[in-house]
Amino acid sequence: MEAEAAKLIGAGLASIALIGAGVGIGNIFGSYLQAAIRNPSAAPGQFANLLLGFALAEATGLFGLVVALIILFVF
Amino acid sequence: MPDPMHQFEIKRLVPLEIFGFDASFTNSALFMSIAAVLITLFMVFAMRKGALVPGRLQSVAELSYEFVANMVRDNVGTSGMKYFPFIFTLFMFVLALNMLGMVPYSFTVTSHIIVTFALAAFIFVGVTLIGFWKHGIGFLKFFVPSGVPFLMLPLLVVIEVISYLTRPVSLSVRLFANMMAGHTMLKVFGSFVAALGLLGGWAVLGLMVAFTGLELLVAFLQAYVFAILTCIYLNDALHMH
Secondary structure, three states: OOHHHHHHHHHHHHHHHHHHHHHHHHHHHHHHHHHHHHOHHHOHHHHHHHHHHHHHHHHHHHHHHHHHHHHHHOO | OOOHHHHHOOOEEEOOEEOOEEOOEEHHHHHHHHHHHHHHHHHHHHOOOOOOOOOHHHHHHHHHHHHHHHHHHHHHOHHHHHHHHHHHHHHHHHHHHHHHHOOOOOOOHHHOHHHHHHHHHHHHHHHHHHHHHHHHHHHHHHHOOOOOOHHHHHHHHHHHHHHHHOHHHHHHHHHHHHHHHHHHHHHHHHHHHHHHHHHHHHHHHHHHHHHHHHHHHHHHHHHHHHHHHHHHHHHHHHOOO
16 A cells, blocks of 8 residues: 555544544533533533633544644654 | 645744754744734733723733633632733733734744643643742652552552653643644635635635634633643642642
8 A cells, every 4th residue: 555545544544533522522511501501500600610621622632633634744 | 725734834034043053033933922012012001001990901901810810819729829920921922822823814823833842841841840849859749649559559650640741742732733723624614615616605604704713712712721721730739639
């Protein structure tokens, strides 16, 4: 298999990591919404934690995207 | 399709050489300078008329101050407020760099891993030094969680040390990946709009507007997350666990 084809396949496979990002982000916001519906007055207090959790979940998925970009553009 | 990676290219604006090192003034350096000057001018001019009831501009400056002050006080405690100038500078700098990148035809400084890694490395080394300076060699107790069975201790300490050492990596890659991926996607969607032309491009243009809004939110959010994680790491060093 030539290098160019292998690179493209590798980049595609590495992007599968973004499934985890989607699941994680959905989980975070879902839990926040569930709790906010139950206890609306406590919701604004946790908004900062919501954003922090979202960023951390997104970051893990983006690590996979970075691997894909490294495979595509560095090798 | 034009190359979406072209926008991240570093261009030498003023070629310079110091002791054999290439110290040219690049477009990256230009935008870092613009960010620093912008923040300084904004804060100085906004607080020029130190009114008790703030006008519009002073309000914005006070809001940004309070936002970061609350973040530092909540996450590091009142004893951590002496690090407030550093956290404020860090937050405003990263925010300004991210926002400047959203201006059309500009350059996003934080979309280069070396920039974000330099920031994260300084933070990591600085926070570790603060930890050792405050607790002496006892700072190493941070890696030994309490209430652990004796047999599991060697494995757990190794895991704790490794996860501590990946902090600068995750801090820098988070900001870098968000900025680079965001701007790459903007460029790709933009080329879709151009390719579909005058008749077909309108739906994609609407998507593009929405996505640019999302990127503005991400720019602010990533600056906020960078600063708040620095506060959390600082809290770990100052008040271990």
